[in-house]
Amino acid sequence: MLAHGPDELNLVLVDFKGGATFLGLGGLPHVSAVITNLVDELALVDRMADALEGEITRRQELLRAAGNLAGIAEYERERAAGRALPPLPVLLVVVDEFSELLARRPELVELFVTVGRLGRSLGLHLLLASQRLDEGRLRGLESHLSYRIALRTFSASESRAVLGVPDAHTLPPMPGAAILSAGTDQLVRFRGAYVSGAAPVGRVAVARRAHRFTAAPVTAPEPRPEPAGESVLAAAVDAVVALGGPAAHRVWLPPLDEPPPLDALDAGSALRVPVGLVDRPARQRRDPLVVDLAGAAGHVAVAGGPRSGKSTALRTLVAALARAHSPTELGVHVLDLGGGALGALAELPHVGTVAADPDLVPRTLAEVGGLLARREERFRAEGIGSVEEFRARRAAGELADEPATDVLLVVDGYAALTAGPADDPAARLAALAARGLAYGIHLAVSVGRWGELRPALKDKLGTRLELRLGEPGDSEVDRRRAAGVPARPGHGLAPDGDAMVLAAPGPLVHRPGPAFPPVRVLPALVAAEPLLDSVDGVLLGLDEERLEPVLLDPAEPHLLCFADVRSGKTGLLRLLARGIAARHTPEQARIVVIDPRRSLLGALPTSHVVEHAGTATAIADAGRELAGTLRRRLPGPEVTPEQLAARDWWSGPEVWVLVDDYDLVAPAGSTAPHPLAPLAEFLPQAADVGLHLVVARRTGGASRALFDPVVGRLRELGGPALVMHGSPDEGPLVGAVRAGPRPPGRGLLVDRRGAPRSVQVAWAEP
Incomplete structure (x- = not known):
């Protein structure tokens, strides 16, 4: 970094254990990412692999967009000739404790082999460090490791695995004693510099742009006492920061953590609303998680284990829809069977009924079923050919007697709804799901696992949000990735397998308009x-x-x-x-x-x-x-045919x-x-x-x-x-x-x- 600017060299620093190796380097303009402490969250290892694969793809696309250039060297020649191309610096990926990384994720060696094979043309290079080298795990990677450095090893066999000779085992027991093999028969014995000690008095670290990497043999200085003060590393960092330069391209974004507030996302419109964020490490960005109820996937299912945030997910969905639509555009009925978490939605003018009472729940189902039957009759009687035409005529005021164009039935606790010996509410929901979308009626259902849904209903729920499951093997997105979903509410997997986090609903936004009418209750006593x-x-x-x-x-x-x-x-x-x-x-x-x-x-x-x-x-x-x-x-026989007919x-x-x-x-x-x-x-x-x-x-x-x-x-x-x-x-x-x-x-x-x-x-x- 002292010898090259951030427009020439970027670094990805990976420390499988702890994070002390690269302490203090995260803020430098050269550093694209610092990824530490992967041993505690192995899901981040997969995320790192996606990020590096995404960087390979990004560089290939840059070369293709510049005119199908063969490699980074040709790209730099085009820039030197005056073409307005963005900088494409060399990226050095440094991985500490990489043997343990491969022990936990053996499949990562394929990624490192890909970097070794394509890195020369794309400007990607590897620096791998480990206490021991297990050749059996490299599986072809060793042919791409041109430079090898062995410090003093515990045995001759370990030295032979790295250098091909046992010499590293006989190195003197002093820190920094090492042997360099540059891919030839010549071995260079040297002593590594010590950057964590105090900087010499009177010496000032200067960042110079030498524009070339060198590895020349040096004579080790005699050990001497070092005065206390700023370390060599700190002085070098200060010099690099003082010289400045453009910030490195962010290969690694921090993983999703706390749910973002809903009001930090776009409002959306036309039944298409963002409800969270999706982590796209392969594309090195975050995208909004969008629920679209206007199309064929107009029904929603949320699956998650205990304390995974199912009820909050439904509340976020309703709050997002209410933020983007007036009560005349969207009405909501809620069956709150998940512990009362959706009771606050009753404040919204969009919400007609929040039903938790055993008598009100079937009445709410009947109300929505009756609405479907009435709309079916109305579409036939008035020649309405589609729900889009229905929405347009409602917006134009031709169907002002309809309280809302689209109606959402929210069922929080599908298992509780179908557990009792009631009038088979699962069949009612399946009928609503099968016919409702054509008439502006939508479902949103939460379940503890996907197996709770009956096939007749499950096949109709096109939009599926999978939170952390009690048993990752039940995942219908990716069983391996489901095991790595954090045990925090709101986290889960997007339909394409990337990590997601749902937004926190926050304060409810009240849109103007007449309130959506509540469910009409069938009285317990009907006077004859x-x-x-x-x-x-x-x-x-x-x-x-x-x-x-x-x-x-x-x-x-x-x-x-x-x-x-x-x-x-x-x-x-x-x-x-x-x-x-x-x-x-x-x-x-x-x-x-x-x-x-x-x-x-x-x-x-x-x-x-x-x-x-x-x-x-x-x-x-x-x-x-x-x-x-x-x-x-x-x-009898005396009855006439006319009498029989009449x-x-x-x-x-x-x-x-x-x-x-x-x-x-x-x-x-x-x-x-x-x-x-x-x-x-x-x-x-x-x-x-x-x-x-x-x-x-x-x-x-x-x-x-x-x-x-x-x-x-x-x-x-x-x-x-x-x-x-x-x-x-x-x-x-x-x-x-x-x-x-x-x-x-x-x-x-x-x-x-x-x-x-x-x-x-x-x-x-x-």
């Missing part, structure tokens, strides 16, 4: 009286997704209900009886009640109830009498049979014929004879009763069924739907219209 007169049909309750009244399908004559005690099955029958009486006169509809526990006595409209059977005998008589009535309604061969009221506590009608173990078995033959043609059968029973033991004459026939016919509170251990009751813990009156309605939907049965006062 205000709805009975306003609906055109028999009322069942409120639909959870649309919060609209649900009516019995007039094309379906039967209904099957499973519910445990105090879950609402008796209230359901009472509601249906009120609805029948509200929509039909006694001449149009009559009600027969089968009520073993007499729970409906005095609670039903007497004008329509023709029989209320509770005892076994009364129930059996009612079954036989109903069967006789229905048999007389079957078409379904007009009998007259009289429709018969509604409401059965409460069906499990008590024919108790388990009873050998008597089932009292309602005579009705089974009429169930398939119920619409032709005016029969409606509504059966309510407990979920306990339901799996054994699914094949009795009546319930089994109803399930075969595929009519609607309502599955309410009960034990999921009974298994699937209707299709794949099981009972589960649900509030009173809440149930899943399974019918031919599509997927099961959650319904709150309206409450009719006794």
Whole structure:
């Protein structure tokens, strides 16, 4: 450095252990990088290799851009001839304890061989120092080591490994005694200069530009006492600094450490926002980590082990999107199942709901599902061909009734959401992921490991952020690099395998605009009286997704209900009886009640109830009498084809049979014929004879009763069924739907219209 300026010589100083070797040299203009203490963080060794490979690529690109020049010598001739080319100084890579480095990372020898092979043309040179030389690890590197210096060795074999002769073993035991081999048969014995001692009094270190490297033999001076004061090294450093020169190109940037504040990054726009930094050692720079929700990768998954920063990552994502968009451009609903870390997002006007309550979570899922269904209908009705057209029309004010163009559903704690016996929220999320992007609906999900995601959902999550995993072998980016991710929150691997760190969300930025509306909550009690007169049909309750009244399908004559005690099955029958009486006169509809526990006595409209059977005998008589009535309604030979076409061969009221506590009608173990078995033959043609059968029973033991004459026939016919509170251990009751813990009156309605939907049965006062 004393002999060459920083425009001629740069250095990369690597100390595998500690960092004292190059202490004090880091601030010199010649030094491109000081890389120390790699033994404690082996991931930095890989980073160093990437940086050196990047420097090789950079130099090759400079030579190519200058006109496909053959090497650095031709490049310097072009500069000397007056071409405006940036300086391309020689780069000397100094590695201390390189044998231990190769012992930990044997594959690095390939990089050193590459430097040895290409270095002469690219201006790259190596200086490798070690206490011992293990020739078995060099694997071809030794042919590129032209100069070899051996100080006194412990054995003749070690000297022979370096110099080819045992002479270094016989050197005198004094510091600095060494032998130089310059690739010829001549060996030069010398004593190295000592730069850590005090500088001689009256001598001033002068940086001179000799422009050539020399290695001439010298006579070792006699040892003499050195006065205290500034060291030779310090004096030389001062002289180099005083002479100055352009700073060296930064081959090595400091590794990512603390998460940067979000407000230090660009704001972004159009659903494309930076959320962190990516370390690019091969390109010798740092790039923003950008999440783009506008394209095909519009769903996000964050995976990380305990205390890796998953919740903070989701908070950063929401904060970054909110910083770049108004509440009319982006709305957010949050399922906060990861410990409450996302509760602060409720301050943002973009965030409609932060749901952690067990009742609010399914309601939020239903709200987003309902939004998807409404947008699908709207796109068809208004001829909207794409979500881009939808955004443009919303921005122009044509669709001002839409509260937000894009909606993000954040799920912090996917495993907690899918662990309980709920209404299969994983299937709901998979449906949203499959169809949502076309309608401006996005998902952001956090998981503890990638295996927690079901394939149907995982394949749709195009943007994936991988933080530190509990088991690096679970990594889907790079298992080897995953093992080197620091145990600090926010650190992880970018999709291409480079290290990343997510930004700290910091203070939330509030953009002006009307707040995104919260989730409409399905009430725990829906009063029936205000709805009975306003609906055109028999009322069942409120639909959870649309919060609209649900009516019995007039094309379906039967209904099957499973519910445990105090879950609402008796209230359901009472509601249906009120609805029948509200929509039909006694001449149009009559009600027969089968009520073993007499729970409906005095609670039903007497004008329509023709029989209320509770005892076994009364129930059996009612079954036989109903069967006789229905048999007389079957078409006989006297019925004309016109009557058959018009379904007009009998007259009289429709018969509604409401059965409460069906499990008590024919108790388990009873050998008597089932009292309602005579009705089974009429169930398939119920619409032709005016029969409606509504059966309510407990979920306990339901799996054994699914094949009795009546319930089994109803399930075969595929009519609607309502599955309410009960034990999921009974298994699937209707299709794949099981009972589960649900509030009173809440149930899943399974019918031919599509997927099961959650319904709150309206409450009719006794």
